[in-house]
Amino acid sequence: xxxxxxxxxxxxxxxxxxxxxxxxxxxxxxxxxxxxxxxxxxxxxxxxxxxxxxxxxxxxxxxxxxxxxxxxxxxxxxxxxxxxxxxxxxxxxxxxxxxxxxxxxxxxxxxxxxxxxxxxxxxxxxxxxxxxxxxxxxxxxxxxxxxxxxxxxxxxxxxxxxxxxxxxxxxxxxxxxxxxxxxxxxxxxxxxxxxxxxxxxxxxxxxxxxxxxxxxxxxxxxxxxxxxxxxxxxxxxxxxxxxxxxxxx
Numbered sequence: 293x294x295x296x297x298x299x300x301x302x303x304x305x306x307x308x309x310x311x312x313x314x315x316x317x318x319x320x321x322x323x324x325x326x327x328x329x330x331x332x333x334x335x336x337x338x339x340x341x342x343x344x345x346x347x348x349x350x351x352x353x354x355x356x357x358x359x360x361x362x363x364x365x366x367x368x369x370x371x372x373x374x375x376x377x378x379x380x381x382x383x384x385x386x387x388x389x390x391x392x393x394x395x396x397x398x399x400x401x402x403x404x405x406x407x408x409x410x411x412x413x414x415x416x417x418x419x420x421x422x423x424x425x426x427x428x429x430x431x432x433x434x435x436x437x438x439x440x441x442x443x444x445x446x447x448x449x450x451x452x453x454x455x456x457x458x459x460x461x462x463x464x465x466x467x468x469x470x471x472x473x474x475x476x477x478x479x480x481x482x483x484x485x486x487x488x489x490x491x492x493x494x495x496x497x498x499x500x501x502x503x504x505x506x507x508x509x510x511x512x513x514x515x516x517x518x519x520x521x522x523x524x525x526x527x528x529x530x531x532x533x534x535x536x537x538x539x540x541x
Contacts, residue, residue: 357429
C-alpha cells in the first residue's frame with residue numbers, strides 16, 4: 293500500500309521521534325515468534341526476516357539512523373558469525389603444568405537474542421488536510437552487547453546497541469515485510485496481517501526515547517528513572533496536543 297505523496301512545501305510542522313519497542317511487553321511478544329526459522333507454515337520472526345535478507349543481500353543496511361553510512365552486507369555477516377577461540381583447561385601434565393585445549397566455537401545468529409527494536413519516525417502536519425500523520429523511517433534490532441578485554445575473561449555490559457539500521461521507506465524493504473505475515477492474533481490464523489501492515493498501523497507499544505533537539509540528546513542523557521519515564525510521556529502528550537490545537541478556534 294503506497295503512502296500518499298506529500299510535497300515538502302505542504303508540511304506545516306514536523307519533528308523526529310525515536311522510540312523503543314520492548315519485546316518484554318506482553319503486547320509486543322508476537323515479535324518473537326515463530327522461534328524456529330522458519331516454522332512449518334513458512335512464517336519468520338521479524339529478526340530472522342531482516343537477518344536472512346541481509347545474508348541474501350536483498351536489502352541495504354546502515355550504521356546510522358540517518359541512513360547515510362551503508363554497511364557491506366557480506367562483511368557484516370562474516371564478522372558477526374566469526375568463530376570464537378576458547379582455551380579450555382583439560383588437566384595437568386607430569387610437572388603439574390596446566391594443559392589447555394583450543395576449541396573453535398562457531399557463532400550463529402539467534403533471533404531470540406533480539407529483545408528490543410529502535411525505530412525512528414517522522415511526525416508532521418500537512419497543509420492539504422491539516423491532519424497529523426507519521427512515517428516510519430528507520431528500524432534497528434537491538435542486542436545486548438558486551439565488551440571483552442583482551443587476555444582476560446572480564447566483560448563490560450555496553451547496553452542494548454543496534455546491529456544495523458534498515459530504511460523503512462525503501463520499496464525493497466516494504467516488499468520484504470509485506471511478504472511475511474505476523475502472529476499478531478494466535479486465536480485466528482486466517483488473515484494474519486503482514487509486517488508492513490504492522491508498522492503502517494503501529495500495532496505495537498513503544499516508548500519515546502528521544503525527540504529532535506539542537507543538542508542531539510536522548511532522554512537518558514539528561515534524565516533517569518521515573519523522571520525519564522515522565523519526560524517520555526510528556527513528549528507523547530505534546531504530539532497529540534498539537535493535532536488537537538489545530539481544530540481550536
